[in-house]
Amino acid sequence: MAKQPPACPICGRRSSEAYRPFCTPRCQEVDLGRWLTGVYRVPGPPAELDDDPPPSSDAA
Numbered sequence: 001m002a003k004q005p006p007a008c009p010i011c012g013r014r015s016s017e018a019y020r021p022f023c024t025p026r027c028q029e030v031d032l033g034r035w036l037t038g039v040y041r042v043p044g045p046p047a048e049l050d051d052d053p054p055p056s057s058d059a060a
C-alpha cells in the first residue's frame, strides 16, 4: 500500500519527496522565513525574562 505523502504545511498541496514536508523550495523558504521572523514560537516557558521582579519584600 502506498502511503500518501503529507500535505505541504505552507500551501496544503502534496509535498514533494525532494522538499518534504514541503512541495517546493519556495514553500521551504517561506517556512524558514517564518522561523526567522519568530512566527513560530518554541513551546514552553519564556526563556530568561529580565522583566520579572522577585517576589520579595511582600510585607503588606
Ligand SMILES: [Zn+2]
Residues within 6 Å of the ligand: 008, 009, 010, 011, 012, 013, 022, 023, 024, 027
Ligand atoms: Zn507548498
